Amino acid sequence: MFPKRFVLKRLLLLVPVLIGVATLVFSILHLSPGDPALTIAGERASQEFVERIRADLGLNDPIWVQYLDFLGNVARFDFGESYVINRNTSVREVLSDTLPVTLELALYGQLFGILFGIPLGVLSAVKQDTLTDHTTRVGALAGISVPIFWSGPLLILLFAQVLGVLPTSGRISSVYNVGAIRVTGMVTIDTLLAGDWDMFWSAVRHMLLPSLVIGVYSMALISRMMRSSMLEVVRQDYMRTARAKGQGAKITVLKHGFRNALIPVVTIIGIQFGGLLGGAVLTETVFAIGGIGTLLVEAIEVGDYPIVQGTVLTFAFLFTLVNLVVDVTYSYLDPRIQQ
Amino acid sequence: MSSRDESVSRRKFLGAAGGAAVTVGLAGCSDNDGEDSDGSDGSDGSDGSNGSDGSDGSDGGDDTSLLRYGRGSHSATLDFQNSTSGEVAKVTEQIYDTLINFEPGESTLTDGLASDYSLDGETASLTLKEGVTFHNGEEFTAQDFEATYRRFVDSEYEYYAGDDYVSAYGPFTLGNWIDEIQVDGDYEMTIQLTQTYAPFLRNLAMFAAAVHSEAAIEEYGTDLSENAVGTGPFELNTLDDSNEQIRLDAYDDYWGDGPQVDEAVFVTVGENSTRAQSLASGELDIIDGLGAQSSQQVESADSAELVRTEGINIGYMAFNIAAVEEFQDRRVRQAVSHAINTEAIVNQIYAGFATEASQPLPPNVLGHNDDIEPYPYDPEQAQSLLEEAGYGDGFSFELATFQNPRGYNPSPLQTAETVASNLGEVGIEVEINQQSFAPFLEYTAQGRHDACFLGWYTDNADPDNFAYVLLHPQVEESELTEGQDWVSFDTEGYNTSNRSAWANQEYMDLVEEGQQTTTESDRAELYNEAMQIAHDEAPWVYLDYAEELRGVANRVNGFQIAAISGPYLNLVSLE
Numbered sequence: 001m002f003p004k005r006f007v008l009k010r011l012l013l014l015v016p017v018l019i020g021v022a023t024l025v026f027s028i029l030h031l032s033p034g035d036p037a038l039t040i041a042g043e044r045a046s047q048e049f050v051e052r053i054r055a056d057l058g059l060n061d062p063i064w065v066q067y068l069d070f071l072g073n074v075a076r077f078d079f080g081e082s083y084v085i086n087r088n089t090s091v092r093e094v095l096s097d098t099l100p101v102t103l104e105l106a107l108y109g110q111l112f113g114i115l116f117g118i119p120l121g122v123l124s125a126v127k128q129d130t131l132t133d134h135t136t137r138v139g140a141l142a143g144i145s146v147p148i149f150w151s152g153p154l155l156i157l158l159f160a161q162v163l164g165v166l167p168t169s170g171r172i173s174s175v176y177n178v179g180a181i182r183v184t185g186m187v188t189i190d191t192l193l194a195g196d197w198d199m200f201w202s203a204v205r206h207m208l209l210p211s212l213v214i215g216v217y218s219m220a221l222i223s224r225m226m227r228s229s230m231l232e233v234v235r236q237d238y239m240r241t242a243r244a245k246g247q248g249a250k251i252t253v254l255k256h257g258f259r260n261a262l263i264p265v266v267t268i269i270g271i272q273f274g275g276l277l278g279g280a281v282l283t284e285t286v287f288a289i290g291g292i293g294t295l296l297v298e299a300i301e302v303g304d305y306p307i308v309q310g311t312v313l314t315f316a317f318l319f320t321l322v323n324l325v326v327d328v329t330y331s332y333l334d335p336r337i338q339q
Numbered sequence: 340m341s342s343r344d345e346s347v348s349r350r351k352f353l354g355a356a357g358g359a360a361v362t363v364g365l366a367g368c369s370d371n372d373g374e375d376s377d378g379s380d381g382s383d384g385s386d387g388s389n390g391s392d393g394s395d396g397s398d399g400g401d402d403t404s405l406l407r408y409g410r411g412s413h414s415a416t417l418d419f420q421n422s423t424s425g426e427v428a429k430v431t432e433q434i435y436d437t438l439i440n441f442e443p444g445e446s447t448l449t450d451g452l453a454s455d456y457s458l459d460g461e462t463a464s465l466t467l468k469e470g471v472t473f474h475n476g477e478e479f480t481a482q483d484f485e486a487t488y489r490r491f492v493d494s495e496y497e498y499y500a501g502d503d504y505v506s507a508y509g510p511f512t513l514g515n516w517i518d519e520i521q522v523d524g525d526y527e528m529t530i531q532l533t534q535t536y537a538p539f540l541r542n543l544a545m546f547a548a549a550v551h552s553e554a555a556i557e558e559y560g561t562d563l564s565e566n567a568v569g570t571g572p573f574e575l576n577t578l579d580d581s582n583e584q585i586r587l588d589a590y591d592d593y594w595g596d597g598p599q600v601d602e603a604v605f606v607t608v609g610e611n612s613t614r615a616q617s618l619a620s621g622e623l624d625i626i627d628g629l630g631a632q633s634s635q636q637v638e639s640a641d642s643a644e645l646v647r648t649e650g651i652n653i654g655y656m657a658f659n660i661a662a663v664e665e666f667q668d669r670r671v672r673q674a675v676s677h678a679i680n681t682e683a684i685v686n687q688i689y690a691g692f693a694t695e696a697s698q699p700l701p702p703n704v705l706g707h708n709d710d711i712e713p714y715p716y717d718p719e720q721a722q723s724l725l726e727e728a729g730y731g732d733g734f735s736f737e738l739a740t741f742q743n744p745r746g747y748n749p750s751p752l753q754t755a756e757t758v759a760s761n762l763g764e765v766g767i768e769v770e771i772n773q774q775s776f777a778p779f780l781e782y783t784a785q786g787r788h789d790a791c792f793l794g795w796y797t798d799n800a801d802p803d804n805f806a807y808v809l810l811h812p813q814v815e816e817s818e819l820t821e822g823q824d825w826v827s828f829d830t831e832g833y834n835t836s837n838r839s840a841w842a843n844q845e846y847m848d849l850v851e852e853g854q855q856t857t858t859e860s861d862r863a864e865l866y867n868e869a870m871q872i873a874h875d876e877a878p879w880v881y882l883d884y885a886e887e888l889r890g891v892a893n894r895v896n897g898f899q900i901a902a903i904s905g906p907y908l909n910l911v912s913l914e
Contacts, residue, residue, distance in 0.1 A: 177579075
């Protein structure tokens with residue numbers, strides 16, 4: 001049964017969280033040095049020109065008026081118009097261009113992490129203290145320890161330069177006009193929808209290294225967590241009971257152990273998703289994929305306030321949403337949590 | 340014919356390894372482009388031998404020729420009136436035309452949409468070409484220019500793009516100087532100026548002075564930032580903000596030379612080293628925004644070549660004469676100029692991709708004084724000048740600098756540290772104040788610095804664009820103090836682009852006269868003299884003129900590197 005009340009309660013909790021984040025972002029931006037009007041106007045502008053822009057943006061209003069305006073707009077998911085990066089274009093539109101890029105990357109990374117992390121964790125637990133276990137654990141440790149800005153370039157060097165089998169950067173070969181077939185903004189999906197296999201193949205090849213780089217980290221975390229959680233579960237009374245009743249080892253592990261061992265792993269997957277979004281900044285930079293991470297960094301650098309605010313709030317929203325999904329999954333895995 | 344080389348030469352491997360190392364060092368900071376975000380840009384030519392299909396080229400299977408141009412940042416607007424950014428200019432130069440053009444690779448003028456043009460006193464007369472069509476099929480006439488101009492600067496005009504939309508180039512290059520435009524028929528036009536202004540024709544050659552179609556202005560309004568209707572060699576296919584690509588198709592009815600390819604695409608690759616790798620592996624044909632390290636990567640690639648030319652820019656350190664008493668003595672400014680080892684900065688820190696500067700005007704601009712040599716590095720001379728000025732025991736000041744690389748200063752922090760250590764040797768203590776670029780500009784425009792780094796990429800390759808814009812205070816005569824060569828930043832109307840507060844009467848007179856003199860040889864003399872004063876009085880420490888650098892794949896033919904305007908993609912063909 002779908003836990004309606006539980007979800008509703010959690011959704012309402014989103015409101016104060018987002019207001020808090022919005023206030024924080026607003027304060028930080030307005031306390032930091034740099035005049036956005038000057039940034040927009042550029043070095044060639046006269047004082048008068050800058051003044052006109054400042055008035056136009058409402059930057060001369062008292063700070064609390066600006067704050068209330070901002071909150072009011074945020075409530076309607078209106079983050080204003082970009083100052084510099086995509087001048088006069090609504091932040092919503094800019095985000096709708098860049099968010100799918102990052103989401104696609106994070107999703108493939110997550111998929112990679114789950115598909116490999118969970119089986120490896122289970123394997124490691126079942127074969128505790130064997131060579132397989134040790135190899136997996138060392139591998140996981142290495143996966144966590146290696147920074148993306150090191151592994152990324154090395155993989156590019158190996159696969160694109162030395163072996164020459166994968167492309168260096170980007171999301172798809174520049175031969176293809178993927179902008180013309182845009183539906184979701186995720187190239188692997190759009191090319192598939194368009195039914196163009198050459199394009200799809202190009203998109204997949206471009207996606208391999210970035211999702212590997214970003215996914216290794218989450219794979220490492222997931223497999224470690226899966227292993228220890230599995231070991232914990234294996235020692236539980238109900239497992240011994242199942243065995244004592246003559247159930248086969250395989251079924252015991254998969255049916256009774258696995259589902260219970262997943263609970264802490266789901267937490268990690270949830271938290272990890274936030275980490276993936278953060279890791280996307282580095283991965284996007286290394287592989288020249290212009291997603292929301294690079295957008296945020298650029299916006300901070302050039303003082304594009306509306307973009308910074310919109311991006312951070314979107315991050316916060318996504319993160320809390322993922323946490324909500326995690327909680328709901330919990331309650332499905334362990335109905336006691338709902339109470 | 341091209342084929343992928345499966346074997347890996349040592350050189351290629353090292354080049355790639357170097358790239359990986361740079362990426363490691365730079366990842367995490369977003370824009371290491373090293374390119375100034377304004378002014379001009381160009382591209383280059385190289386001969387071709389054999390092309391290289393990289394790993395990626397192999398998966399595109401059609402026969403149309405596609406030219407791929409890689410750069411550090413995407414430009415989200417297609418409207419030249421909407422931005423001062425050089426990235427925007429690279430694209431609009433392909434789609435739009437100006438009335439007057441720069442000769443590709445030169446700073447001289449040639450005809451564009453106007454077949455004839457002249458400037459006589461306060462009047463510019465232009466005859467326009469007939470039979471030129473916009474991409475929407477409309478014929479180009481003088482009314483299009485008038486509508487374009489009014490959309491840019493005339494708030495009374497029905498289709499004025501709005502204060503929050505137009506860029507500062509509106510008033511800076513046109514609005515401040517144009518009094519009235521008289522259109523006489525479809526192809527004759529007279530522009531009345533507010534004063535004699537010698538650089539005016541060059542302003543008409545800037546990307547921001549290109550021509551929109553009147554019909555498109557009325558149809559799209561400010562949506563011209565996403566739609567583009569020009570008369571240029573390429574027309575818009577897709578503006579893809581999501582993938583940071585801009586795709587263009589050849590315009591078959593283009594009135595000028597070319598284009599010789601079917602399509603062109605601007606691709607964004609933020610990291611310099613990744614961009615260089617993509618060029619080396621055949622995924623890109625031309626790249627710009629190269630730093631020293633990535634230039635070396637391109638040099639070591641087999642399938643591409645590094646093309647370089649003298650740039651039209653200057654990097655400098657400005658003394659804030661109004662803020663620091665010591666700087667008010669010319670001998671101190673000269674002493675500092677002698678004490679800083681600019682030769683070492685240019686050759687070691689900038690890896691030789693720049694030349695030492697001696698004066699505000701770079702070498703390929705009218706009025707550059709060839710007789711002036713850069714201040715030689717001479718700590719002893721510096722010491723004795725300081726003693727003469729009464730500061731033999733030294734003093735201290737704060738040097739404000741931006742952190743991220745700019746074209747004219749690819750390594751600002753290292754440069755600042757060199758300056759600090761050089762000056763330390765003559766007893767001057769330097770405290771470095773580093774900031775990111777936007778707050779840095781604000782801080783220094785308010786005159787809160789003691790000294791600061793900065794630089795300039797030309798807009799129109801005119802001496803006035805350096806001499807007047809960067810070193811003239813532009814305040815009323817009555818605000819100046821007799822016998823004092825500086826004014827306060829707080830003075831009414833002060834030109835904050837002059838970061839040194841310098842106000843030398845003799846220099847100002849020469850530069851003003853230069854602005855009003857239309858004969859080239861006379862102008863050259865005036866600026867020669869002004870340069871001598873600027874050198875001797877040393878309101879800046881002249882650091883460098885940075886080179887323009889492009890990486891070009893071997894399969895590219897006919898590319899003309901240009902320090903202003905361009906890239907001239909219409910001249911390029913592919914093997």
